[in-house]
Amino acid sequence: MTKRLIKNGQCLVNGHLAVQDILIEDGIITAIGQLSNPQPAVNKIIDAQGLFVSQGLVDVHVHFREPGQTAKETIKTGSLAAARGGYTTVAAMPNVIPTPDTPERIKALIAKNEQDAVVHVLQYATITTDRGGDELVDFEALKAAGAFAFSNDGNGVQTSGTMYKAMQAAAELNMAVVAHAEDDSLTYGGVMHEGDSSKRLGLPGIPSVSETAQVARDVVLAGATGAHYHVCHVSAKETVQVIRAAKQAGVHVTAEVSPHHLLLSDADITSDNAMLKMNPPLRSETDRQALIQGLLDGTIDMIATDHAPHTDAEKAQSMLKAPFGITGSETAFAMLYTKFVKTGQFSLAQLINWMSVAPADVFGIQTAGHLAVGAPADLAIFDLTTASEIKREDFLSKGHNSPFVGETVYGGTKLTLVDGEVAYRAK
Incomplete structure (x- = not known):
């Protein structure tokens, strides 16, 4: 069984940011909260200190x-x-x-x-x-x-x-x-x-x-x-x-x-x-x-x-x-x-x-849109505090046709998990 633990991330709780930990087992969220001790047999701990963790x-x-x-x-x-x-x-x-x-x-x-x-x-x-x-x-x-x-x-x-x-x-x-x-x-x-x-x-x-x-x-x-x-x-x-x-x-x-x-x-x-x-x-x-x-x-x-x-x-x-x-x-x-x-x-x-x-x-997409125990571990971790520039050479799309190239933005993606597995990780 693969276990991942996202520690110290800021999640939306009742509309406000609060520090939470998220335990993922075999691609499913099995616990959310301030988990007191690292769970036994956790394969990977992701420290999300200061970052926003979202569905x-x-x-x-x-x-x-x-x-x-x-x-x-x-x-x-x-x-x-x-x-x-x-x-x-x-x-x-x-x-x-x-x-x-x-x-x-x-x-x-x-x-x-x-x-x-x-x-x-x-x-x-x-x-x-x-x-x-x-x-x-x-x-x-x-x-x-x-x-x-x-x-x-x-x-x-x-x-x-x-x-x-x-x-x-x-x-x-x-x-x-x-x-x-x-x-x-x-x-x-x-x-x-x-x-x-x-x-x-x-x-x-x-x-x-x-x-x-x-x-x-x-x-x-x-x-x-x-x-x-x-x-x-x-x-x-x-x-x-x-x-x-x-x-x-x-x-x-x-x-x-x-x-x-x-x-x-x-x-x-x-x-x-x-x-x-x-x-x-x-x-x-x-x-x-x-x-x-x-x-x-x-x-x-x-x-x-x-x-x-x-x-x-x-x-x-x-x-x-x-x-x-x-x-x-x-x-x-x-x-x-x-x-x-x-x-x-x-x-x-x-x-x-x-x-x-x-x-x-x-659209009744049952497996998406919610951060909850029992839901698939489809998660995105964003950096809301660090500025970065949108650069065409950073695009993973084949298309570079964006009017926003050159803009300075906050909220860059640090990590995206799909079914608990890494789909994107920022360099």
Whole structure:
């Protein structure tokens, strides 16, 4: 039997930090508290003096690019990046080539995830065949094959009837429909938010209504079908308003926001810089503040990174040609802790709730999100007091496409354990 003892770490107890020891036996937490004596036959003692020991973070929105686009990322590198960010459970989107739209394909991808990943990877299936059009997948067969939820992320479902039928099928199976909300007829070939910055830079803009109109449609359909409808990467204040009203009306709608939409606005785009090109785009400062308020009042349930690696060459292009997306796994906790917790806008307990507890609870991930006796020893140890610089050469992701390179942050990950085993250790 393998025994590890984490000594002297600071854990959240009733929302406040308190020194605790954590005993791990064969990958399971067997004791938490101020353990008076080192347990007999402990194989390894980890001294976490002055460090924050948390349940592992949970990210329901990552892109691992494998199969089909392994120049951007692989399951191995994406999971290493997640571990470096303190994540122990992630959910991988299905925009890979070929898409996991049949039981055979999703079984093969789940097996590859289990073989190559250093963290737990849950796998999305698509809503429609090849993540486009109107031909629905076999929802029941895909659930039986191990699908975590259903999403066409990267594309919005354009036809109302298709989404209605998808929600009906998912509701019967008690499965979530996870939507990238985007009405293609309202995007106008844009590459950033339609606003003052896009006009100043002479770049085509994407209006907020492209997101909000589809969310408004979908919450009506979710209300009619009883489906769990989850909105990816909310970006606009009007979308927050729609979700808030839908929740008040009793619709089973949940939502996530990305770190970059909380941290940045289109005012930060001062030149044609593809490191700031993501979909949905960075919107106005008013939108950013609405997202923060939405988190604080419970309209938005959680934070998810939308980790989207691309090659250096792709992101070296103009915003007109570069792909949408930035990496997020390795920078999310440190950036959010530094910019929001250290400044007093969020508490540490709130941040851990949005980055671990809530995503696990909302999606019913029984084995994640909680630091408790009997739970798997999926843990992250963070240094909240030492400053460090985000450097691209330190990334374990293949993607270096982050606008946060060069930022000085607190909250770097020192150690990540998955089932009690080391998945990441800082150098």
